Amino acid sequence: MKRFLSLTTVVCLMGSTALAFEPTPEAESLKKAYPGKSYSPYAQRGIPDRPLWGDTHLHTSTSFDAGAFGNRLDARAAYRFAKGEEVQSTTGFMARLSRPLDWLVVADHSDNMGLFDMIFDQDPSIMSDPEGNRIATMVANGGDEGVTAALELVDAYSRGEVLSPALAVEAGSKLFRSVWQRQIKAAEEAYEPGQFSSFIGYEWTSLVQGANMHRVVMYRDGGDKAGMMDPFTTEAPNGSINPRDLWNWMANYEEVTRGDVLAIAHNGNLSNGIMFPEAAQFDGRELDADYAATRALWEPVYEATQIKGDGEAHPFLSPNDEFSDYETWDTGNLNLSEAKTEDMLAGEYAREALKTGLMLETSLGTNPYKFGMVGSTDSHTSLATAQEDNFFGKHSGAEPSPQRPKHVVAQFDDVQLISWEMVASGLAAVWATENTREAIFDAMERKEVYATTGSRMGVRFFGGWDYSIEDLTSRTPATPGYAKGAPMGGDLPAAPEGVEAPNFMVYALKDPLGANLDRIQIVKGWLDADGATQEQVYDVVWAGDRQPDANGKLPAIGSTVDVERATWTNSIGQAEMGTVWTDPDFDPSQSAFYYARVIEIPTPRWTVYDAFRMGAELPEEAPTETQERAYTSPIWYTPG
DSSP states (O other): OOOOOOOHHHHHHTTTTOOSOOOOOOOOOOOHSTTOSSTTTSSSSOOOOSSEEEEEEOOOTTSSHHHHHTOOOHHHHHHHHTTOEEEOOSSEEEOSSSSOOEEEEEOSSTTTTTTTHHHHTTTTHHHSSSSHHHHHHHHOHHHHHHHHHHHHHHHHHHOOSSSSSSGOOOTTTTHHHHHHHHHHHHHHHOOOOOEEEEEEEEEEEEEETEEEEEEEEEEEEOOOHHHHSOOOOTTTTTSSSSSSHHHHHHHHHHHHHHOEEEEEOOOGGTTOOOSSSSSBOOOOOBOOOOHHHEEEEHEEEEEEEEEEESSSSTTTOOOOOSSSSSSOOOOOOOOOOBOOOOGGGGGHHHHHHHHHHHHHHHHHHSSSSOOOEEEEEEEESSOOOOOOGGGSSSSSGGGSSTTTTGOOEETTTTEEGGGGGGGOOOOOEESSSSHHHHHHHHHHHHTOOEESOOOEEEEEEEESSSSOOHHHHTTTTTHHHHHHHHEEEEOOOOOOOOOOOOOOEEEEEOOOTSSEEEEEEEEEEEEEESOEEEEEEEEEEEEEOOOTTTOOOOOOOOOBBBBTTTTTSSSBBBSEEEOOOOOOOTTTOOOEEEEEEEEEEEEOHHHHHHHHHOOOOOOOSSSEEEEEEEOOOOOEEEEO
């Protein structure tokens, strides 16, 4: 499929490129890379030159909950939509992305894979069972009845129960395997190396009485290997809700097939404290060296933002960070059967986990939470939409409509989550050398990735010891970025003799179709002299002539949002910004990590577009503005 870039897009991509030769041991700078080698700076590129945009976490009609909510779009439709084709949504709207994605993982739930094939076909084994007949009839009726059926199924599943044996598909059954082969075939048909990468994957949906421990399993492989083993499920006796058992399955898969897989945990904010344990797992088993090493091996990245709430930070954990309360879901666990308490929060959020990982490394020998960060949608509509003005919601019962903002997404007793609380998030950006399964997967494993809440801003982040402003303004800053240090997801090299503190080169370009940039921050976490974890957020470069106040806080940039017209202007902020920043508080004896957070100027939230386009009533409690952001993978420092 041909792709056309606007002049703005080309300029932005060129501004953030690493168009240079592969660094060699003798190439210490950009200047040394050229003489006598070649004339063209675009030849022999050995480093990534643009981010590839994708979604690691999309559900189609094959997922039992997506089907119950009404989704009738299969994996083929999901891939077509991601490639930029116009697709009709389940509720009848024509939908299209503003720009195609570069890659996609269809990650349908492995548990109950095939159930909705039976329900859609009115299978006798379903219809002859009273409970199965009731659910199937509600699903067929659709609308609110279908949503009610879906919530019943999800709630029962969250509690480790089934409404009826007729409503469960056994792993390894003929139907289960045929549906898995169908998913593989759809991914293989959609794969266009160099243009679009369709990944085989599934979601392992572990729940401990409603507490979320879900992981997406992503394959580097094609169907020849992925089809050799069934996906892992949570159903005993062959499945399990314990992540250790998932990691054992992954190891077995690689041994049997000689293939390659990784796992991406997500929605720790719904785990009620068990996603990132500090002392013991959910089952009481103490963390040990094996747990730390195994988790670090199989889970190189974490999904830090998505439709069910942002998971970077929480205001209770980071009270001095005015940007830590972004689209926060902290009511309870997945099915709202257990309310959230403050003591749970430390085991749920990415920044706190990164800090905890530094501490655990001192006792276990390995940092189990040394992960990079990605964003993804977790949409159950088959439509990977994360843009505020093009948001099709969590599931097909919450697609655009005048009633959508007040629609109930989830409920347990009298506790509810309402549609206006859904988050139009997120996307995964990967710095890969080419658009192939292998290159993108390898970039994920080395953590050279970043998360956004839906914007396609370009961000690069390097850590070293002697970056200069000249490196940044060379217009090919990635060349000295790689030659002098480490990219996002890496480790700081050893300090040269006499250098007292590391410095970091960070730069960002606005989304060509989006908002200007407000500021770039660097978030630092470290272990102090007493072994306690600490954090600090530094504003390192910003738009305008603002100055920090007496407390070191930078004033807000202001807003141009017009709620009535659902628009804004780029009359504030900057299209591009970057800097070289040196840590003013560095202590070489203390382990630390650093990551960049890039924040846009305010823009209308998706609820404002609903009110403007659909005539929907905007709930009084619903925010009208959002500040899209990006989170890079960290760069770690370990004392020598």
